[in-house]
Amino acid sequence: MFKNENGKSVLLKMVKGIQENKAYLGEVDGLIGDGDHGMNMNKGFSVFEERFKDKEFSFADGLYELGNILFSEIGGSMGPIYGTIFMDAAEAGEDFDEIGRAELMTMLEAGLSGLQEIVEAKVGDKTLVDTLSPAVDALREERDFKSSLLEMKKAAEDGRDKTKDMMAKFGRSARLGERSRGVLDAGATSCCIILTTMADGIMEYL
Amino acid sequence: MFKNENGKSVLLKMVKGIQENKAYLGEVDGLIGDGDHGMNMNKGFSVFEERFKDKEFSFADGLYELGNILFSEIGGSMGPIYGTIFMDAAEAGEDFDEIGRAELMTMLEAGLSGLQEIVEAKVGDKTLVDTLSPAVDALREERDFKSSLLEMKKAAEDGRDKTKDMMAKFGRSARLGERSRGVLDAGATSCCIILTTMADGIMEYL
């Protein structure tokens, strides 16, 4: 189990993951989108870092603040999408003292279902749902927390990779139809980075 | 002696000389000016060709019409400059039936002094005066017409080449001061083409 109050280092690892991949995410988005995904994500995550790096906060509170910054200061598509995911996950987890497989599943599941209230995308539509949804599923099976986290990472990576052959149905790239195949989805890629760094950050405490 | 009425082929040779050097004159002007000299000259000379290629006209009349097109349809610096040179030369020569060294000198001298009424540039100021003025001087000495024309060509070429080391005093490039040295003057270059093709055109009748 991982203590909710140990959230800071996990959140900062997530921040670093996005910052280091700013250019890469921009490139991925540039191929079939408008190229700003790295920039938007980096800006939001860096504002969070700037504002909270000298504060202490729990995992759930950190997620909430990060989501709120994306939602109320960044906008774009990522504001409502990641804003909803993080804030809904945080609300589902704010009362946990300790977080294990079941608790993390509860949180991410809440994020996913919050997202599904605002977007219509399903698995297979070449969006970040293709990363998040299998990652949540990987947490459903009872396993020790560390194995679960490794499975979650694998599921997220597989989900991201599968977006490569898909045709985009939502977002900017949807207009490309067949021309959208052959490259990863930007949101699926950033979501994979987020879930991976989150898992790595938690594992440091296990 | 060359018959004034045989002017057409001489004028068309001058036109061809400018057309073939359109890009080159643009490059020369581009180095220390605004790069439009080839374009402006080509446009004016081509309008003349278009309008008069199916007509007959004397050397003096051809010069007048060409000058008038530059003056009243092209504008820029070349409109008043070449317009004045050609129209004043034409007026000085309209009554000649035959044109030899002395007559051509009279004509070009009139053109040069007309020009000097509207611009202040003297020999050494890096303008087309550096080509035209020595060319007129070359015609002053009594020689057979053909030798005179060859001398005129040589003087024009020398004059043009000398502009390379000069510092521009008038026109756009004057603002460059010392930075204007090292390249030919665009107007001196086009003026040399005009005088050379004019001489070549006349020599075909000698």
Add this chain to the structure above:
Amino acid sequence: MQRILNNPDNIVDEMLEGFLKTHKDIVSKTDNKRVVKARKIRDNKVGVVTGGGSGHKPAFIGYVGENMCDTAAVGEICSSPTAAAFLDAFKEADQGQGVACLYGNYSGDNMNVKMAVKMAKREGITVKTVVANDDVASAPKDQLEKRRGVAGEIFMWKAGGAKAALGGTLDEVIGAAQKAIDNTRSVGIGLTPCTLPAVGHPNFQIKEGTMEVGIGHHGEPGIEVCELETAKEMAKRMVDLVAADKPFEKGDEVAVLVSGLGATPVMELYVLYDEIDQLLEKRGIVTHRSYVGNYFTSLEMMGATLTIMKLDDELKELVDLPVETMGLTQK
């Protein structure tokens, strides 16, 4: 990247400072630094709000002013404003008669507007929306709901803003704006890519000697890449695409807008418009009013868009109403 910048991450806020200072007679700040408000707003009218990503100057804030939009929410470059900014824009524009939110069909804007409308409802403000989808190149005709909003949004704001200024109810304003966009079609041709300041290099390429037909305002690829054409040929291609879609036909009265994408010299836009006008005349389409200039741009992209709106008596009156904004002033 040969650009005039400080830290690219702050460009939107810095731009707003300069914009508000320059146009202080037309617009003013609000408590939300990402919401700009018109100085002169008639009393007791329906609020008219827009918003969108930055980098499209004069869009979106350039259309805030008397008889057009009352407020605009401002996003990052090429990125939707936040739901919070849209909400504040609604609050600033609301005079108790309801608010018409007139914006373009992009997934970010759709999500943020939707959330803001919900939040506004909770605060007792009625917001209705019209989503511009005038770009014929962005989806086939049987999927109108997927099409992007591009320069046709200007006609939507003009019509909606005028209707509100003339005292229309919320439903009338929404009706006028919807009618405007339903009668509007656009298409763009891109000649060069554009560079997001924070990215530093273009995120797509247009090969020298080719052009991207149907390009979007963020460089979204269009219908086809073909060889660079003359202005006359481009005009024909654009008119053919746009006129066939509505369709615009003999006897129709229209408003025409030719916008540059940012870096194309305005001189060339007039050359293009002259060709377009000749083609419309040949088709018997009557131009009531035309606009040529940089009305809706994509940073420093080269190229142009054509927008045509079919007019009836109501739309004609709305288009003709005087307006004073940074992007469009009409007596």
Add this chain to the structure above:
Amino acid sequence: MQRILNNPDNIVDEMLEGFLKTHKDIVSKTDNKRVVKARKIRDNKVGVVTGGGSGHKPAFIGYVGENMCDTAAVGEICSSPTAAAFLDAFKEADQGQGVACLYGNYSGDNMNVKMAVKMAKREGITVKTVVANDDVASAPKDQLEKRRGVAGEIFMWKAGGAKAALGGTLDEVIGAAQKAIDNTRSVGIGLTPCTLPAVGHPNFQIKEGTMEVGIGHHGEPGIEVCELETAKEMAKRMVDLVAADKPFEKGDEVAVLVSGLGATPVMELYVLYDEIDQLLEKRGIVTHRSYVGNYFTSLEMMGATLTIMKLDDELKELVDLPVETMGLTQK
């Protein structure tokens, strides 16, 4: 060359067709196809005429209209109009009160205007001239007569046009225009070269990562080439150059104009203006009015110019007078 063109040799005539169609409420044709005339001209006033090469949109024809220029002579790209065009522009503008010809200091324009003024005199029309020389980068201060006219010409037209509209005599109009330009200083920074359509490639280069300080509107080299700076640094450099020259000092009231050179996104001009405004404020210089946009361009060049005019009561009144042209509309 990614441009919208037919035969580049005809671009000016084609542009004029498109321009005249679009702005038929503001301008009209004349018998000389290279002379454009304002639709609304007050009776019995002094004529105000300008003219210059094409490729600087909105200059020059974009400043023809009520309370500004009555006519403009139109030249080829970057090339003076003919003397014949200037003469016809004088004739169209003359109402028996004389004509003020307000133009920029370029040798082609000087020659053609001089000849046209002589020809006009023979026809009984009195023409007096003011030659703009606001570009501080184009010659040292002791050779003011050699300096180029750049975006400061807009203030000269504004002042001269307003004076004429208010019923000033020819000498008063000339006096106001001269006062305006004498109190105006400009400087430009170029970031990319421009390409004349008929030439097909840039005729000079600006290396990526550098900028040409003091560039002219035809790409004429300036004072120095230095490393590309931030907007803040550019603003400082421009303000330092301009303010020292007049000089503009604490307590002075000024009008400020920041113009793009064609391809720089307008967003960035606002960023630059915001920095300039802060610097002026620090110096205690009071901005009465500011203009930011593409007011005087060089085809598709990137970069910007800064123009400052020192105001007295007369100039303030003249600058504030409403105006309606394609390039500048002011209520």
